Amino acid sequence: MRWHLIFLGAPGSGKGTQATYFAQECQYEHISTGDLLRGEITRNTQVGIKVKNILDGGNLVDDATVLELLDAHCDLSSKAYIFDGFPRTLEQAKLLDEVILKENPFKAIYFETDLADLADRLVNRRSCVDCGSIYNLASRVPEKEGICDECGGELNQREDDNRETVENRFKIFQETMGPILSYYESRKVLVRIDATAGVDSVRSGIRKILDGES
Numbered sequence: 001m002r003w004h005l006i007f008l009g010a011p012g013s014g015k016g017t018q019a020t021y022f023a024q025e026c027q028y029e030h031i032s033t034g035d036l037l038r039g040e041i042t043r044n045t046q047v048g049i050k051v052k053n054i055l056d057g058g059n060l061v062d063d064a065t066v067l068e069l070l071d072a073h074c075d076l077s078s079k080a081y082i083f084d085g086f087p088r089t090l091e092q093a094k095l096l097d098e099v100i101l102k103e104n105p106f107k108a109i110y111f112e113t114d115l116a117d118l119a120d121r122l123v124n125r126r127s128c129v130d131c132g133s134i135y136n137l138a139s140r141v142p143e144k145e146g147i148c149d150e151c152g153g154e155l156n157q158r159e160d161d162n163r164e165t166v167e168n169r170f171k172i173f174q175e176t177m178g179p180i181l182s183y184y185e186s187r188k189v190l191v192r193i194d195a196t197a198g199v200d201s202v203r204s205g206i207r208k209i210l211d212g213e214s
């Protein structure tokens, strides 16, 4: 049975970019709780209405709501998953084990970065509304302004990628990630990866981890 992968790291550490790549190339199912929540907001569902202000402020949605959403979108019996943006609290890590992963094998990969460099990356981030490709107005500029090179879709900026909200997201990250890392470390499933290296070298680092599976 293939490992499920849990991608852990600060906002903007590159988890989403790598998850998109491994989903396309290695047939993982990429599940991002941030995307699920934003989808609820876009569709104006009851959950969406409840969580909109929480996301806009960069705060965490309650564990039960996120777990319920995640559980409704997972089918571990037939697919290997990359979990992106979950867990965000120690309680969520335990719930992920007990309710979703159960006896399934998994690895937690921590994208280590320097927070000082990330704020600019987030504020300059743009993504394609159609295919999800991620750009950066400082380092990965689209050929035509506001248009995705891959599919011609429109590029937009996430509402929570503004300076003030980004700072709050980092603060919460710093308060919550330590206990999650200790939890996975004690279970001997944690692998750390240098996420300050370029996209290609992070990708090869993840491939090496996956090679350990066979």
Ligand code: AMP
Pocket: 011, 032, 033, 034, 035, 037, 054, 055, 056, 058, 059, 060, 061, 062, 066, 084, 085, 086, 087, 088, 092, 160, 169
């Ligand atoms: P992300 O796309 O992972 O950066 O998440 C965007 C926002 O969605 C976060 O700032 C939180 O408001 C919310 N969110 C995403 N995942 C979770 C989670 N596992 N628990 C609580 N809130 C979450």
